[in-house]
Amino acid sequence: MNLLKFHKEVISTLMTNPENKQVDGDGLVIMSRGLGIRKILLAFLNIYSHNKNLVILLNTSQQEIESLKQELAKIQKTKNGQSFLKVINNETPSSERHAIYIKGGMLAITSRILVVDMLNRTIPTHLITGFLINHAHNITETSMEAFILRLFRQENKVGFIKAFSDSPESFIYGIWKLEKTMRTLFLRNVYFWPRFHLAVSKELEKNSIRVIEIRVPLSPNMKNIQTSLIECLEATLLDIKKITNYIDVDFNIENALFRSFDKIVRNQLNPIWYSISNRAKKIVGDLKTIRSLIDYLLSYDCVAFYSLLETILAENAPTSIFQQENSPWLLLDAANTVFSLSKNRVYINTTNPRDLEKCKVTPELKRLLSKNTLPILEELPKWKVLKKELDPSQQKIKIEIKKENEEEEDENKKILIMVNSRRTSLQLKMILSLFKKNELNGSYYLMNKLLENYFLWKKKLAYVNKNPNGPVNNDRKTSNFQKNTNTSKPGGRYASLNNSGNVGGSRRRIRRGKSSSNINFIQTHISNSINDEEKIKLEVKNDENDKNDNDETKKRNEDEEQEFGEYLPFDIQIDEEMENDDENIIIREYSNTRFLRQSDMEDDYKMLEDISPDYVIIYDPNLNFIRNLEIYCASLKKKKIPKVYMLIYDNSIEEQRYLSQIRREKYAFERLIKEKSIMSIPIDQDGRIKLQPEDDFWKEINTRIAGGQLEKGYKKQIIVDVREFRCSLPLLIHTKEINVKPCTLIVGDYILTPTHCVERKSVNDLIQSFKSGRLYNQVESMSTYYKQPILLIEFNQDKSFLLQSVNKSEISNEDIQSKIVLLLLAFPNLKILWASSPYASSEMFDDIKKSQKEPDEQEALSKGTELLEKNNQEKSYNPYTQYNVTPQEMLLSIPGVNYKNYRIIMNNVENIYELSQMTVDQLNPLVGIESARLIYNFFNSTPKDKLV
Template identity: 35%
Template sequence: MAPFWLDFEKEMMENLMLERDIMFITAKGLAMRTLLTNFLRIHCSATNLVLCLNTMENAELYVETLEAQGVEKQYLPKIITNKFTVQDRKQLYKEGGCFFITSRILVVDLLNQAIDVPMITGIVVAEAHRVTDTSVEAFILRLYREMNRTGFVKAFSEDAYAFASGFHKVEQVMKLLYLRKLLLYPRFHVAIHSCLNQHQPEVYEIEIPLTPLMKDMQAALLVAMELTLNELKRSCKELDETELTMQNALSKALEYMLKKQLSSIWHRLSHKTRQLTGDLTVLRQLLAYLTRYDAITYYSFLMAQKAQNGQQRTPSQWLFTSAADRLFTAAKKRLYKVGKKKDKVEITLEPNSKWKSLDDLLNEINQAKSKLDENLAGGVSTLIMVRDERTSSQLREYLYFNGSDMLEHRFRQYLQQKNSSFSTEHQLLLQAIGLTTTTTATSGKRKSTPAAASDNGPSELASYGLSMEELADLSQADTKKRPKTANLSVILRTNQLVICTYAQGKKCGSLLEDLQPEHVILYDPDVAFIRELEIYHARYYEDPLNVYFMVYEESAEQQAYLTEIKREKEAFEKLIKQKEHMVIPLNVYDIPAHIKAKQTPQYSLDTRTGGRAKVQLISNSIVIDVREFRSALPSMLHKEGMQLHPVTLEVGDYILSSQMCVERKSISDLFGSLNNGRLFNQAEMMTRHYQIPMLLVEFNPDKPFALQEVSEITSDIKHSSITSKLSLLVLHFPQLRILWSKSPQATVDLFKLVKKGHDDPNVETAVAVGSNSGPSNGSTFYNMNSVDVLRKLPGITQHNYRKVMAHCKNLAQLSNMTVDELEPLIGHSSARKLHRFFTHNVNS
């Protein structure tokens, strides 16, 4: 059954169908999933072949939604993973339809011609903001447009800020995707604004004041964050201070900005600057968790951060400020207070302010009884939306226990796990909470209560709160401790209350349409879900919907929410201005100039050939392991006119010729493979099967071009030193060449240089190398044990042993050669030494 469409959704759908190649950038939560689902439903037929990229995360959700809308099973989209063989994929492509496929599998199938490119109806690219000139998606579109100029390309994105940051990124992405049309749909779009404002749900904003201790902690964190930010500006002059504001520091925007500005110079930064950037991340987390977690969980996390920081070479500066003292003091006071004589403690266990407000709100909803259970039409009465699983677990536990019992239970667990049983303060706390040292020592043998189980992680029915079966188990397991509060009476109504995280809501598809709630409580603010609520109520405005927006008053939580809305609005305004002056090439399918030059015949100036076209042997074929398509190098090699053959290789990553093999390592891969010994095995295999084995160490252009810090490099051989391990690798495999590349583009230039004058590799031979079947063209492989013996013989040196190996099959043949036969290989003096070694009588 097709869903009911709103006016602005109809407009978006019409533009999507009318324009062959187009990119949509919409605000978060504004019908992007609905738009893509409806578009796929139209193309679910055997006459089409539509490929969807960057959609694997929600592929099953799209399939379930289309099936619910009445699409026949044989026409539902297929999800292509590595479980399908090449032959299976070829057959599926011939059958047609829509496919959710990973970028790596698709690019390999395109290069191997496993799919008939001219028969492709079109390609859908979700999350278009992730496309860059080195991404696999750009590689796929280049291959697609080289052989198919009639198929469509539809690109989608909900991240306007990613497009607005940087220098004309939207133009770059459109050029990479071969697009000429761009449509922007912010929340303030005329069509969207007029449609959604006609039927707004009843929204009640509940501003909850922070407790005095929470206010003090928030103020202390803000002071510490501002001090750290100012110190970072002073210590690093390379930073652009225009975006380093406290407003951005409340969200992840500051981390993104710092990473963007400092990644290229990270190796030149002082230890102080690096530590300050890490401190900002920690402080932002502490500020976010203050309003999200209970007092015990927060205090435990705070102390863990302090202990971890104490193990560092240089502790963070903010820990020595008065703001840090205020923070730790207030966090402790939320749990307990120590007497002046330190001979007694008072347990306080301050609850979160939102819990009491939620309790009052649920009681108010329950007492109102605006709808009876039998009139719910299969829906639920109340839906509570939270940010993460920990918050969901807390609320489920709070709705079963009352707030004081819940906190007391969690505090018991915290004291039992704490390893300071011999301190006076800890002993006083154990006595105050009703525990003893003996109880603490044997706590591991106690049975876990239902509340403890919920704290360890979400249950299977976490997204739907507590079911009747769970409540029955709880009532049987712990009838003595079960509180008789109004909270429990609310839950006991069948399908009356659902607790769901925003991440679970995205995976559930049409969550609101499935549950049909009468009351929605936004326990944590979320911009995307608020817009989903607006669209849902605009569709079903006849059914009453009450929305309760809970937020801490004058808190970092409120400011972060407002900042997110402001950043998105400013991003769309910037994109609107860019669109007015956007420069799009007339011929988006134009072939790059360097590829045209390769396709142009080379004319000779030699008068003996009469200036005719001269046929030149150009070595431009490379065999690549399919696992390498996760990197940017294959795309750049193809862009430079190289002919790629993706296969599964047992030895090496890139085969440049019949004699040259390359094993590519990024810096992280190099460290890992040297530590576990895998690189030594790979070097041995390459040396055994290829005459010119090479190790390519490729750096990331966006990260520091350094193997390790200068201060870590010493003249001594150390087991933990990467330079020491590389030195041992070179000593053990002297024939191994090492190529150093600062970027993928530099690697392309290196490959061009080393391939000059060499033949192209044979694909079948490269695949057979290292397998049980062995080589198919008689390639020369060496017994490394025999090679080691050969190199230790008198007269054999580093410079002549390869020549001897090329002329002798084995050591037995070498031992029977005369001085005259050896002399052309190793010289007169060395030939006499070697011949004397083989013919000398050991008994004489």
């Protein structure tokens, strides 16, 4: 593994020094993107991989772990390519995990599993050598990683904690984000390594690269569309300012060009989201839509871009099944310019038939064109430049640099072309392959086929609109190009533009809202519009269904959020015949792109090492890749460095975003350096200072009860279902100095006392539980086993504490409030707790436990699974089938039946009718003589006897 000098310096600052006790090896490293933080992580994984240590890697995805294992295997040169990094996930039985922990080594463990093992003492916490925290910018005060480190520091004062991050911008959002993160990670030291660091600059300048910028001018239509979209974006920003003064963010075009801006605006509006109008919500969604259209203008072909615009119009049409509120920006003159010019890039209407005769089109497209339609099919300007400079038929690259008046011709050299998305990669492969076979202009041939598919889709859609319930004619023969097309990727033409689509290469789960059922009739007819095998998956994400995700899931999903419209019904997939078989021309996607395949989960540096290109063409500017390229060239030392060319649109948003990214990173480091200089860090923040015995004693004293006269060793305890460790509430309970005991519970989620059982529901889970009927069964089970069943309805702390929007005045039977009332009528003993956040939930739990006995673990585990033995007979017990609450309440209303004997009666008597026919002698063994007489008299007395 090639480590540069500054890499070794970073590693040395985090290494433990046995001679100097003040150097404990703890620290947070924040480095610029692309400078090789992955190499530093790999170095530590290699250092601690032997069995003498027990080092745990946290906050790393499964795909990244597999990639790290492969690289470690090469570094360690192990047999069969297996590294010493062991993976523990939900497939590893608990009986095997303890043996793996004792053996030691380098482990990568799922956070939820590790928390449970630490609480159950499955892992010897005192033997843990330390933790390596990846992507430290994602760690929050309520994350599972924070819970793990808290448990670790309580018992282990000598182990190290090393955290790594390559996202400095993430630490400047919010109030004192860096200080909070360091406190959460139990760290007192933070190290900054920006690109302008003296050691970094000095090392990279030794064998520096020269990036030759090829400035590509935008076409007149693209330039006018870009200007109009910016006007629409400015108008939308002004509308958002008028909504509320609650937002604290700089409203300018430069900030609005980044994806993070959408999230910041939405997160700041979340506390008042239900108090703003539907129009205001639509405007916030339009912010993302317009920004995405600016991106796609420069990356999509003209046919795909125009089809996206038509999708927007379809969504906002008065007859649309998707539409609730029109987008205000569509009423602007600038929006009209966007739509008209985008159409002119694809085709125009002409009255001169000779224009069509002069136009070169494929026979299939010619049959679909109307008499007055003239295809324009404007190519992307970068396509023209790439075809001009790159000649795959001769296997050479020819770039003219006017400033230096140089001309280079190198044959049989490897040419690496880096693009931003899978779609761009596929299109470039098709263009180059057709160009090599000397067919019709490669890009123009591609555009012809895309337009052909577009008109076929329009024709099918027109038929569906006229005959929504009629059959679709699938006998029409499709073209060869269509047979090679694959659109199985979700997020099609009708995907909701204000929500994220699930692309083919993504492994993230997308929650689908109930609105998707409304478009099944369209999906049925359109699914065969391209060919018989492909499916257009239509997705409309209902905002109400994901409004209350738990905090951890929300953070993860934000990092993996994706844009709409990445794939269309006529996306392309290169078959073997069209695949560019030139081994010297390699087209790859950036490793940090959001549309990766399973095999592409490797970093750009490793790819450069494997390919060793002679020429690198950066088709889409990417700061992260350029930094990786600098590191790669610096590690080559005396070897010949590759020649780098970057295609960038002149005076475009692409150029503005690239320059803004550099400025934002520099500003972030400057602000963090200033924050560190004035930061006040307590001496015990690292958790290494041991508490005195008297401190432990005072923690066990409860002064509210008899002057604090409690027995030594007494501590509060709450039994928690293991599935609840996906949320932050167990951590917050633990911060209240309450023991958390994880168990697999059948009844309830939290057992507070022997009589108090809690079922926790987020608002989203509450809605789904009512729909499925699961909540009724859960409450019924709690009522059977516990005297006081409790339903906890927990809201997200970042969102408003409202169950119904203020814009909705009427309440119907389908509303959640109505269902809650019906649930309370069915279970009068049920209590409901309303918590505005997990913090409020933990406070209420602490209050409920005061002056109450502690729950018993074995008793809680037996609820729902015990075998009842009465009258020398064993009967298996199932709370969901044997006991019904309504007959149970009826039975308890009978004189002589109470909570001590009603279960005995239910287990030995078939029904109430059989009970009414029993004699006193038959009832005596079950309930005793007094209760037997009361029951018998109740059933065998008449109203007249009562009157007498």
